[in-house]
Amino acid sequence: MSVLSTPSPWPEQFAAGLLGGVDPAYPDETPTNDLLLGMAEIDRGRASLAYAEYRSAAVLYDRYVAAKLVEPSGSGFVTDGYADCAARIARARGIGQRAAEKLLSEAVSLRDRLPEVFDCLRDGIIAPWQAQLAVTRTELLDESAAAPVVDAEIAALLRTRKGTWSRARMRDMIDRVVYRHDPDAVRQRRKDALDARGVWTAELEDGTGEITAVGAAEDVRVAAARVAGLAKAVCANDPRTVQQRRSDAMFALLSGTVFECDCGREECDAQIPDPATISASTALTPSTAIMVHVVCDEATLAGTADNPAFVEGHGLISGEHVRDIAARKDSIVKPVIGPQAVANSDGSFTLPAHQPADAHRPSAALDTFLRIRDGYCVDPGCVTSAWQGDGDHVAEFDHDHPERGGQTTADGMNIKCRPGHVLKTFGEWVDDQWRDCDGRLSTEYTTPEGLILPGEAETNEDLFPGLRRIRFVAPAQGPPTGNARNDIATTRPRRGRVADKHARRRAERNRNRRDRDERDRAAGPPPF
Numbered sequence: 001m002s003v004l005s006t007p008s009p010w011p012e013q014f015a016a017g018l019l020g021g022v023d024p025a026y027p028d029e030t031p032t033n034d035l036l037l038g039m040a041e042i043d044r045g046r047a048s049l050a051y052a053e054y055r056s057a058a059v060l061y062d063r064y065v066a067a068k069l070v071e072p073s074g075s076g077f078v079t080d081g082y083a084d085c086a087a088r089i090a091r092a093r094g095i096g097q098r099a100a101e102k103l104l105s106e107a108v109s110l111r112d113r114l115p116e117v118f119d120c121l122r123d124g125i126i127a128p129w130q131a132q133l134a135v136t137r138t139e140l141l142d143e144s145a146a147a148p149v150v151d152a153e154i155a156a157l158l159r160t161r162k163g164t165w166s167r168a169r170m171r172d173m174i175d176r177v178v179y180r181h182d183p184d185a186v187r188q189r190r191k192d193a194l195d196a197r198g199v200w201t202a203e204l205e206d207g208t209g210e211i212t213a214v215g216a217a218e219d220v221r222v223a224a225a226r227v228a229g230l231a232k233a234v235c236a237n238d239p240r241t242v243q244q245r246r247s248d249a250m251f252a253l254l255s256g257t258v259f260e261c262d263c264g265r266e267e268c269d270a271q272i273p274d275p276a277t278i279s280a281s282t283a284l285t286p287s288t289a290i291m292v293h294v295v296c297d298e299a300t301l302a303g304t305a306d307n308p309a310f311v312e313g314h315g316l317i318s319g320e321h322v323r324d325i326a327a328r329k330d331s332i333v334k335p336v337i338g339p340q341a342v343a344n345s346d347g348s349f350t351l352p353a354h355q356p357a358d359a360h361r362p363s364a365a366l367d368t369f370l371r372i373r374d375g376y377c378v379d380p381g382c383v384t385s386a387w388q389g390d391g392d393h394v395a396e397f398d399h400d401h402p403e404r405g406g407q408t409t410a411d412g413m414n415i416k417c418r419p420g421h422v423l424k425t426f427g428e429w430v431d432d433q434w435r436d437c438d439g440r441l442s443t444e445y446t447t448p449e450g451l452i453l454p455g456e457a458e459t460n461e462d463l464f465p466g467l468r469r470i471r472f473v474a475p476a477q478g479p480p481t482g483n484a485r486n487d488i489a490t491t492r493p494r495r496g497r498v499a500d501k502h503a504r505r506r507a508e509r510n511r512n513r514r515d516r517d518e519r520d521r522a523a524g525p526p527p528f
Contacts, residue, residue, distance in 0.1 A: 044124030057107035116155035146181040163457030237263035353472035377417040384417035
């Protein structure tokens with residue numbers, strides 16, 4: 001008989017290794033870069049521990065579940081092996097039965113359905129939450145012959161792609177791979193999800209409650225946008241937080257009651273529409289119109305192909321789903337390649353990159369292209385929709401001498417959320433963007449302390465390869481307008497501090513690029 005007792009403290013050397021670059025004796029004196037790198041090592045440690053945990057759970061599953069799923073006891077009581085195995089884990093670890101059953105399910109799914117992804121967890125390439133995401137997004141492949149192919153392709157991307165995998169980017173990558181090899185699994189997942197739609201309420205503490213609704217992605221986006229739009233109609237003196245205003249606005253929309261500004265001033269200038277008059281068929285003014293961007297290829301829209309599509313702020317949907325959206329009476333279909341495009345003999349199209357009178361301002365075509373290509377804010381881990389972000393020149397645009405500064409081109413610009421854009425503009429962060437030897441668009445970030453961090457590993461170019469057929473060129477320059485930034489530069493000198501800051505950033509990008517090229521040459525060809 002063995003007794004599970006309280007574990008003794010870990011050896012000091014193990015604790016020091018788990019803490020990465022932190023000196024346990026002088027933690028406050030550890031350099032910033034060592035702290036950040038140490039946190040990355042901790043992530044790898046968590047991955048290794050999670051792998052060991054799943055391995056143990058899988059062995060217990062084989063012992064108590066796979067061997068005999070149902071075993072009648074001598075008294076006639078039927079014992080379910082799955083529940084019995086989970087009970088052992090739950091009681092040994094002090095967790096709930098449901099949590100133990102979830103652990104068993106994930107362990108078996110990783111070992112049997114996603115063994116190569118499981119090895120990525122073992123090697124510290126992905127975090128436990130990413131392994132869990134892979135399990136949930138491939139759960140309908142259990143009986144599919146495509147499962148080994150999907151597993152191998154996902155693992156290959158995780159091992160070979162340079163960059164980070166945020167939740168949204170990894171989810172989209174997995175869905176893209178699954179859709180390519182087993183589109184029926186994606187369709188079935190959508191059907192199951194829609195079958196589970198509904199509205200639920202819950203009682204919270206102190207006289208509050210919660211309402212939750214599940215519906216089609218586009219309907220949820222429209223509903224959320226209407227709530228946000230009504231909440232924004234108050235004046236600048238309204239004392240409520242954004243979320244408080246949205247809560248009140250949602251109740252007003254659902255109940256048809258009046259939504260009012262809470263500033264309490266007689267001279268309040270808020271112009272708030274009557275919620276009872278707002279509906280999906282209402283002809284809204286441009287300031288209150290709601291738009292949900294859905295991107296697909298022409299063949300899928302026409303029904304001659306069945307490729308996945310992309311919904312802003314949501315991710316991938318099936319070709320059948322996007323055709324359902326296009327058939328709605330309130331849908332507007334606009335081609336990405338408009339009438340101003342020039343068709344080239346190689347099958348590509350050329351569009352103007354910027355406004356003729358202002359080389360700093362991207363054309364409408366380039367602005368749309370950037371948002372489609374990036375999908376989200378490009379800052380690692382950010383899931384802000386690209387349609388809610390700002391277009392940013394990666395290398396700072398030189399208003400005095402546009403030919404010297406960052407260019408208004410597809411590769412020279414990307415989309416950042418407003419906080420990320422402000423941090424880059426006014427802070428000391430440096431980002432860079434380039435196409436690697438395989439033609440993939442890559443980004444990286446340099447912290448103020450000089451630590452280089454990779455950007456996201458996936459863009460929507462992977463989902464829509466046809467985007468690479470769209471090219472942008474500088475249009476014929478028109479005469480400068482009275483308020484053009486280039487015209488301003490001829491009337492007053494640019495501030496020396498800003499110019500010096502931009503020069504430092506250009507020098508740092510050049511150093512990083514030289515270092516990167518040297519690292520790539522030293523590493524030689526990739527081992528795959």
